[in-house]
Amino acid sequence: MSNPPAATIFQAPELVPRSRSLAACNTLGLASQAAACVALDHIEQLDALSDLTRRHAPLLILGGGSNMVLPPQVPGLVARVALRGMHLVQEREDAWIVEAAAGEVWHDVVSACIAQGWGGLENLALIPGTVGAAPVQNIGAYGVELADRFDSLQAWHIPERRMVRMTAADCRFAYRDSTFKHAQSGEWLIVSVRLALPRPWRPVLDYPDLQRDAGLSAGGPPSARAVFEAVCRIRRAKLPDPAVIGNAGSFFKNPLVDARMRDELAARFPGLVSYAQPDGRYKLAAGWLIDQCGWKGRSLGPAGVHDRQALVLVNRGGATADDVMALASAIQRDVMARYGVTLEPEPVVVRG
Numbered sequence: 001m002s003n004p005p006a007a008t009i010f011q012a013p014e015l016v017p018r019s020r021s022l023a024a025c026n027t028l029g030l031a032s033q034a035a036a037c038v039a040l041d042h043i044e045q046l047d048a049l050s051d052l053t054r055r056h057a058p059l060l061i062l063g064g065g066s067n068m069v070l071p072p073q074v075p076g077l078v079a080r081v082a083l084r085g086m087h088l089v090q091e092r093e094d095a096w097i098v099e100a101a102a103g104e105v106w107h108d109v110v111s112a113c114i115a116q117g118w119g120g121l122e123n124l125a126l127i128p129g130t131v132g133a134a135p136v137q138n139i140g141a142y143g144v145e146l147a148d149r150f151d152s153l154q155a156w157h158i159p160e161r162r163m164v165r166m167t168a169a170d171c172r173f174a175y176r177d178s179t180f181k182h183a184q185s186g187e188w189l190i191v192s193v194r195l196a197l198p199r200p201w202r203p204v205l206d207y208p209d210l211q212r213d214a215g216l217s218a219g220g221p222p223s224a225r226a227v228f229e230a231v232c233r234i235r236r237a238k239l240p241d242p243a244v245i246g247n248a249g250s251f252f253k254n255p256l257v258d259a260r261m262r263d264e265l266a267a268r269f270p271g272l273v274s275y276a277q278p279d280g281r282y283k284l285a286a287g288w289l290i291d292q293c294g295w296k297g298r299s300l301g302p303a304g305v306h307d308r309q310a311l312v313l314v315n316r317g318g319a320t321a322d323d324v325m326a327l328a329s330a331i332q333r334d335v336m337a338r339y340g341v342t343l344e345p346e347p348v349v350v351r352g
């Protein structure tokens with residue numbers, strides 16, 4: 001009788017930090033060099049990552065680099081999250097619970113869910129970036145944000161080397177904000193996210209752009225796929241594709257102001273675009289404010305303002321973080337001078 005084959009013990013590849021260019025790892029396409037970079041593609045490597053952070057600090061965790069302004073030289077350690085996989089965890093009466101690993105491309109997960117017939121993420125189609133980055137800024141578009149479709153996530157606490165499951169309350173989601181944006185850089189690494197896709201599915205069509213979409217208004221009640229396709233159409237028409245021209249999506253958050261300020265501004269500027277919030281405040285359309293200041297389509301050096309959506313700053317070729325931030329500051333100054341409103345950048349600006 002032959003011996004049974006020896007059990008093979010899986011050994012994840014060792015994490016060896018190497019210097020590398022991050023130009024292809026940030027959607028603004030800024031030239032950037034990491035002194036030490038590792039790609040994390042197995043959860044078995046998390047302990048080794050915690051070890052490495054003792055020798056290399058600070059730690060910068062990079063997903064799709066779609067919401068970051070990277071300096072020419074990134075000090076410390078860069079960990080690119082390349083954990084992959086997606087599966088159905090549970091078929092609940094009120095929701096499909098789908099888990100996706102942090103390194104999956106967000107739009108691929110949205111498409112896969114639509115292909116399975118699980119609606120709920122269609123308004124969030126084509127948002128650049130990875131699954132692990134989605135909770136950090138609580139991505140949102142066309143009346144839906146991640147928090148609305150969130151079950152829980154698993155995150156590795158890097159200094160204490162423990163895996164934690166976090167609920168929406170733990171994540172403290174708010175408009176383009178979460179606890180992860182305020183944690184110390186390199187404290188948490190999001191490993192996977194569980195999404196709750198509602199059953200029965202109902203379309204969310206309140207957003208003006210969706211109501212105007214001719215393809216959607218024709219015929220009876222739309223399917224999740226029809227909404228998905230409409231969102232893709234609208235985004236492709238308005239927002240630049242980072243593969244064609246470097247950008248990080250909306251560069252500023254839509255500012256929140258109190259009702260008195262909004263009324264004063266509306267009296268002085270009759271076209272002012274504002275949205276009432278549940279707490280009585282108003283969100284102003286930053287794109288409108290920037291557009292009215294005459295910035296749409298303009299450039300300052302190699303950094304520019306997109307010609308179809310003034311909220312998006314673009315790299316017209318060879319821009320550095322300083323170029324982008326100089327443009328951002330000029331826009332902030334003009335908006336402050338004209339409207340008395342502070343614009344806050346949406347992306348994470350990494351220090352060199």
Ligand code: EPU
Nearest residue numbers: 141142143249250252253254273285287288291309310311
């Ligand atoms: N507007 C202008 N000129 C411009 C841009 C916008 O007048 O150049 C006006 C529009 O006509 C509209 C209003 O401003 O009346 C709002 O514009 P839009 O509907 O394009 O949305 P937004 O507020 O500029 C937000 C998100 C986007 C998201 C869209 C759709 C933020 C910071 N941005 O943009 O998110 O796709 O709504 O839901 O909340 C992102 O975060 O990267 C992003 C693209």
